[in-house]
Amino acid sequence: MSIHNPPVVLCFSGHDPTGGAGVQADIETLSGLGCHACTVVTALTAQDTANVRFLWPQQMDDFLEQARLLIADLPIDVVKIGLLGSAEIASAVGGLLEKELAGIPLVLDPILAAGGGRELARADLIEVIKTALLPKTCVLTPNIPEAQKLTGALDPEDCAAELLRLGCRHVLITGTHETRGNVVNRLYGPKETVHWQWERLPHEYHGSGCTLASALAAGLALGMTVEQAASQAQAYTWRSLEAACSLGRGQRLPRRSILSPVA
Amino acid sequence: MSIHNPPVVLCFSGHDPTGGAGVQADIETLSGLGCHACTVVTALTAQDTANVRFLWPQQMDDFLEQARLLIADLPIDVVKIGLLGSAEIASAVGGLLEKELAGIPLVLDPILAAGGGRELARADLIEVIKTALLPKTCVLTPNIPEAQKLTGALDPEDCAAELLRLGCRHVLITGTHETRGNVVNRLYGPKETVHWQWERLPHEYHGSGCTLASALAAGLALGMTVEQAASQAQAYTWRSLEAACSLGRGQRLPRRSILSPVA
Numbered sequence: 001m002s003i004h005n006p007p008v009v010l011c012f013s014g015h016d017p018t019g020g021a022g023v024q025a026d027i028e029t030l031s032g033l034g035c036h037a038c039t040v041v042t043a044l045t046a047q048d049t050a051n052v053r054f055l056w057p058q059q060m061d062d063f064l065e066q067a068r069l070l071i072a073d074l075p076i077d078v079v080k081i082g083l084l085g086s087a088e089i090a091s092a093v094g095g096l097l098e099k100e101l102a103g104i105p106l107v108l109d110p111i112l113a114a115g116g117g118r119e120l121a122r123a124d125l126i127e128v129i130k131t132a133l134l135p136k137t138c139v140l141t142p143n144i145p146e147a148q149k150l151t152g153a154l155d156p157e158d159c160a161a162e163l164l165r166l167g168c169r170h171v172l173i174t175g176t177h178e179t180r181g182n183v184v185n186r187l188y189g190p191k192e193t194v195h196w197q198w199e200r201l202p203h204e205y206h207g208s209g210c211t212l213a214s215a216l217a218a219g220l221a222l223g224m225t226v227e228q229a230a231s232q233a234q235a236y237t238w239r240s241l242e243a244a245c246s247l248g249r250g251q252r253l254p255r256r257s258i259l260s261p262v263a
Numbered sequence: 264m265s266i267h268n269p270p271v272v273l274c275f276s277g278h279d280p281t282g283g284a285g286v287q288a289d290i291e292t293l294s295g296l297g298c299h300a301c302t303v304v305t306a307l308t309a310q311d312t313a314n315v316r317f318l319w320p321q322q323m324d325d326f327l328e329q330a331r332l333l334i335a336d337l338p339i340d341v342v343k344i345g346l347l348g349s350a351e352i353a354s355a356v357g358g359l360l361e362k363e364l365a366g367i368p369l370v371l372d373p374i375l376a377a378g379g380g381r382e383l384a385r386a387d388l389i390e391v392i393k394t395a396l397l398p399k400t401c402v403l404t405p406n407i408p409e410a411q412k413l414t415g416a417l418d419p420e421d422c423a424a425e426l427l428r429l430g431c432r433h434v435l436i437t438g439t440h441e442t443r444g445n446v447v448n449r450l451y452g453p454k455e456t457v458h459w460q461w462e463r464l465p466h467e468y469h470g471s472g473c474t475l476a477s478a479l480a481a482g483l484a485l486g487m488t489v490e491q492a493a494s495q496a497q498a499y500t501w502r503s504l505e506a507a508c509s510l511g512r513g514q515r516l517p518r519r520s521i522l523s524p525v526a
Binding site: 006015018023027028031034038044047049053070072073074248255 | 269278282290294295297300302303304307309310313508509510511512513516518520
């Protein structure tokens, strides 16, 4: 019996017990799109669907032990980074990208705050993201507030120009944090800017950014171009939000399980 | 737009970076079978597809903080327990089952050793499983070595009798650890014993027990009887193993993503 192995995406993400965001978003999305997810937890969290309450970043040595054993065993096609939790963990990830993971395409979702508002990245972590991770990033997926915080610029065009100058090859800036009109997402990179418009959905969602970045990583792992991957990732994410379920008192949880693969 | 919310299964499990076992097995299985998984990590591990190398159980207070916030927010239909990691975490889980989770059906997969052989439960943890968790268990899913270790008996019939005496309502003893012939799984409980035979697959697999217990929990959450849930869980697991992929140097990884729901 011949075995067709799926591509493997390595995710460095936080763990969210509610199942909306973090490693669960990665796992459900990648699995749903035909990839094998493997994950190293950067931080455990206590949270509900309303907000993140506590964050426990891993110890750097333990984190590296877990990551190195995994990388030595599985053939990684794409790396996806979500919540990092601490500057130490971010530096450790930077070291892995420099050495064990050199040359493997990287999708970086720069999570700086929880949907409920809690700040999730101190100044020292933001500095490591800018100096050690952005230059190794194939696609960065900030929302507008994240793009602004990373650059100090206000206008999305200016943010994108500065992020590209810092070294990432493509930036997909999402417009979900605007309050009205259609959601406009823009992909900036070496070629002309591409934009997509999506009907704005009426609720708030727990893990939409994680879903988008993972779906984009899946597309790259499956051999799509950045533009194709960005396009199918938005379609997948939009459908998971449209089908989201309302289980807790806070934001809705994306429903990724009932979606048939787009790829 | 009306929302049909899926049933929710709360999993207390270890985290396995390879994605074969632990929370990832829970998430992929439950999501694939139409449930929403929420997970509280009992222990982080460093492992590859060959064996578990290190185990870091959570601190009890952090674990309880994460679990209580989640339980207060999401409506839990079924609880599934996998790797516990320490007697302290097992006791904390026992306390939650006594109070916040009282009356909710429990599937307990008593993980005592890794597939690669590493012991994962010391004597004090086994004692807590027997005294605090077994009496609250609806379905226990040991393999034969686990059933023997929990009871001191040798014959599966004797093991089952002792496990039922200790207080769990049903015991599904799996025969995958035998070395030849078909795999025979037996469900013991208040009514007559039911058994199933499955063609023995030629390889070793990383996370087959987690997949089985999660699929069983999914069945209960979807309203099946214990016998129905046990039957579909075995079929789902067998198919995920038959389709398993060979990505690492050790055991194969179950492939749960390409399976259509059985339910």
